[in-house]
Amino acid sequence: MAVFTPVSLDDLTQWITQFDLGKPLAIKGISSGIENSNFFLTTEAGEFVLTIFEKLTFEQLPFYLQLMRHLADRSVLVPAPVANRQGEILHTLHGKPASIVTKLKGASQLSPKPVHCAAVGAMLAKMHIAGQDFPLHQPNLRGLDWWLATTPTVLPYLPQDGQHLLRAEIHAQDAFAGSAVYHALPRGPIHADLFRNNVMFEGDRLTGFFDFYFAGCDTWLFDVAVTVNDWCIDLDSGALDLARLQALLAAYHAVRPFTEAEREAWQPMLQAGALRFWLSRLYDFYLPREAEMLTPHDPSHFERILRQRINNPAPALF
């Protein structure tokens, strides 16, 4: 939708000399970005994505960029941040934080089949394992604390039945987060927003996960639940598609077997994954940021998913 900070080839002539990327040959704004100014950049060394960060700060960005670098170094398919000759991956362009990352081939698969879900499940498990020794820590900033803080803000906008559902679910999630099962869940860096539009495919071959700017440290199962709630559902009803669900979970389990605690936590975690995006969409819908230029996502989509998960519990995990 937008390039907020324009960049021309002339702007890059001098700036790019800090990298071993040769001369800049072409730059093209990416219109679909909503948070940042993104560009496809071609240099003598190949094709890249240049991002100027419009909201994230120099203090916040190292967690995300270092995580992508860490994962890329361990053969997880993610954009690899490109370092300059000083080894730095966070740069300044037009006075704002900027990065150059490798360009993923392909396009998003918005009508996934089991084969695509299996590829996502396997790569997600690989990503969780590879993140285990990542040294930086940042909590999931859209986790329980944020849900608890946001619920009273959005409650007044909801009709009675929505208020009832939200109160009951936040109460259930707060109790679940205090349980022994919850504390036994394996955790580490997670993507936390692995929707269909954040994964690239070339045909049936997954070429990478991107958009790590909701990443944080949380339970791995929460990441699986968020992913399942987008990749393995009928988008109209929110109902789980069992063939896609089975494909994603089996492929994940083959790389990183689920634990007993995860089996017990699966049902509340699927509800947690739905609650998180219901809340963020409610917040963006009723309290849009100043000068927000976007049409907010429909919150009722995730209310429907939450009701589906409560009324039609998913099959048990492996």
Ligand SMILES: Nc1ncnc2c1ncn2[C@@H]1O[C@H](COP(=O)(O)OP(=O)(O)O)[C@@H](O)[C@H]1O
């Ligand atoms: N590393 C990458 N490789 C290929 N395409 C990318 C890459 N990063 C972003 N894109 C493209 O740019 C678009 C916008 O990126 P996104 O991260 O969603 O931006 P924003 O954070 O501003 O919403 C994506 O939909 C995708 O088409």
Ligand SMILES: N[C@@H](CCOP(=O)(O)O)C(=O)O
């Ligand atoms: N996936 C979230 C919105 C996050 O925005 P993104 O386009 O940067 O992934 C939702 O659907 O609510």
